[in-house]
Amino acid sequence: MAETPFAPARIRALPSWLLGRAAARGHRLVAEALAREGMRMMHHAVLSAVAELGPVSQAALGRSLRIDPKDMVGIVTDLVAEGLVTRGPDPADRRKNAIAISAAGKRRLRRTQQLGDEANEELTAPLTAEERAQLIDLLTRIADPEADCAPES
Secondary structure: OOOOOOOOHHHHOOHHHHHHHHHHHHHHHHHHHHHOOOOOHHHHHHHHHHHHHOOEEHHHHHHHHOOOHHHHHHHHHHHHHOOOEEEEEEOOEEEEEEEEEOHHHHHHHHHHHHHHHHHHHHHOOOOOHHHHHHHHHHHHHHHOOOOOOOOOO
């Protein structure tokens, strides 16, 4: 396990500290897994969003992911250069560009999703399946206390 920075005992017992340490470990595991496929986390997030929302304008994509427009240009340019997405005229408004996932992007996304799933399995390995489901529920409620987080029936 990675070396944990020193924190006084009282701080180590705080949910905020524990969540931060767990998030840092999860981020590291996923980033390392995606890197095996030559993908950075933000690029993966954008590719996933294009697959779900696309074709989508670059501006709408940036707003949905809360990515600064200047950063979004660079990420999309990288994904276009790798042949993972296409950028072309938006059929709904020819003045705008729409971003769509390519066949190569779909293949890469399947592989990176699998790697991300494996990293999350490693992260939650000490938990039972029931505890994992409970953890997801609890974290969802903490992350967005205003949302309706009632389990689906």
